[in-house]
Amino acid sequence: MEDSMYSRRLASLVAAIAVASGTVVWSQAPRPPQSPYLAPPDNVVAVRAGRMFDAKAGTMLTNQIILIRGDRIADIGPSVQIPAGARVIDLSDATVLPGMIDAHVHNAGRGDSVEMKTIVMVQSAVRDLEAGFTTTVDMDARGGFGTVDLRNAINEGLIKGPRMQVSGQSLNQRASSPYPNPGPGFYAGFTENKNINGPWLARAAVRESKLHGVDWIKIYTTQDFVGARALYEFKPDGSLLAFPSLTLEEVQxxxxxxxxxxxxxxxxxxxxxxxxxxxxxxxxxxxxxxxxYKDDALLNTVVQKKLPIMITIDDLAGLNAGDRRLLTELGLTGDKYLTRLGMAEQTLRKLVKAGVPLAFGSGAVAGDGAFPHGKQADQFAWKVKWGMTPAQALQTAFMPAANVLNYNWATRVGSLERGKFADVIAVGGNPLTDVTEMERVRFVMKGGVVMKNDLAPRPPQTASR
Structure with missing residues (x-):
């Protein structure tokens, strides 16, 4: 009962925010006949791309035409015929890429009221979309299942945002917040996930989470944020404490x-x-x-199982100063003592050398802190600094990220191909020569609908009949 009331309140508030902010155009009917954020079936658009990044090959093509019908790419190539009456968007002076995927975000903030959490979730979603991330995965709603409602509201065209997959509330909250936690996020939703002690309680938590409509289950197996001081702290030798919070049997x-x-x-x-x-x-x-990076045997297991790995550089960069301070307090100074960001660099270098697929994920958090939504494209520059080519760095936000999504979404997103969603972004320069161009996305189309266009002054044209 509490969960259903919580979901109804969230759904009502999402709609109210959308109306108040002008992000929804209502008619006299309860729902508009056509959302401005969803492409109508008769939508026909042609995008002229001066440069176009081939996300699978990692190469730059020139003078391509992307033909869109409805919300999907109908054809693509240098000699595609533009049908009469099609809307033509001329990006001849820009670099066109697929919409990016961030497979690790947190749309909601911690410890807020249900109402404020909802407002912040909508803000986070809009920021991601306008930064060129047309697909995201929310990896912990910080209590409750409001991200399920957010995902559904976006899918219905009630509000503007990326297409989303969500985990809802993480299973074992004691690994991610102090106990007892008086905030509303801790008490909202779930019963089983508060106390996963044993494999059968773990299964019960998964089953309950499924009933809330999630796409993912998020767990914490190192107890990193709990206690008088966070348990990610360092041991006297400079290694991480990394206190385990679940057993192998529970994770299995x-x-x-x-x-x-x-x-x-x-x-x-x-x-x-x-x-x-x-x-x-x-x-x-x-x-x-x-x-x-310290465990070659485990790295070999990753390689043999062909497991994807995600290194969330943005959140580690945001926490780096605090890590260095903790090391200094322990008397551990000098380059041999690595922060988590420094460890991540060593791990990434080994993973790239081993050919492990790296999926883009930022760990972006709500608000305007050290690693906010809408700024996560700065990861590309970090990856280049750590030894990846610009093309390799860019590719992490496309097919490797698409391949980790649920429901075989790699057939729908992650590259510009016939039959996939028309998720198209553009930057002014060439990111293969300056990867920081990705921090200045100027055009965003999601599902055939233009969500942002700061590329200048050429107005959309209509192909002559």
Missing amino acids: AIADEAHRMGLKVACHTYGGEGMRSCINAGVDLNMHVTEL
């Missing part, structure tokens, strides 16, 4: 039950036993894994 039960239910599992882990449990238990996406 979660992965097995989730897969039975058609869900995927993502694991937050920094190192130690918790990292080994995730990689060995059949988890679909292992995130952070900052100390993986």
Whole structure:
């Protein structure tokens, strides 16, 4: 009862925010006949691309035409015929790319009221979309299942935002927030996930989460944010404490039950036993894994199982000063003592050398803190700094990220191909020569609908009959 009331309040508030902010155009009917954020079936658009990034090959093509019907790409190539009456968008002076994918965001803030959480979630979604991220995965709603309502509202065209997959509330909250936690996020929703002690309670939590309509299960196997001081702190030798919060048997039960239910599992882990449990238990996406560079045997397991890895550079960069301060307090100074960001660099270098697929994920959080929504494209510059080519860095936000999505979404997003969603972005320069161009996305189309166009002054044309 509490959960259904919570969901109804969120759905009502999302609609109210949309109306008040002008993001929805209502008629006299309860729902508009056609949302401005959804392409009508008779939508016909042709995009002229001066340069176009081939996300699969990692190369730049020139003088391409993308023909869109409805919300999908109907044809693409240098000699595509533009039908009479089609709307023509001329991006001849720009670089066109697929919409980017950020497979690790947090749309809601911690400890807010339901109403404020909803407002912030909408803000986060709009920021991501306008930065060129047309697909995102929310990896922990910070209490409750408001992200399910957010996803559904976007899909229905009530509000503007990226297409989303969501995990809702993480399963084992004690690994991600102090206990007891008086905030509303801790008490909203779920019963089982508050106390996962044993494989059968873990399965029960997955089953309840499925009933709320999530796409993913998010777990924490290193207990990093709890106690008088955060338990990600460093040992006297400079390694991470990485206190394990779930056993291998519990993680195996979660992965097995989730897969039975058609869900995927993502694991937050920094190192130690918790990292080994995730990689060995059949988890679909292992995130952070900052100390993986120390464990060649485990890295070989990743390679043999062809597991994707996600290193969330943005959140680690935002936490870097605090890490350095903690090391200094322990008397651990000098380059040999690495922060989590420094560990992530070593891990990324090894993963690239081993050919492990790297999925883009930022860990972006709500608000205007150290790693906010809408700024996560700065990761590309970090990756180039750490040894990737600009093309390799860009590719992480396309097919490797698409391949980790649930429901075989790699057939729908991640590249500009016939039959995929018409998710198209553009920047003014060439990101293969200056990867920071991705931090200045100037054109965004999602599903055949232009969501942002700061590229200048050429107005859309109509092909002559």
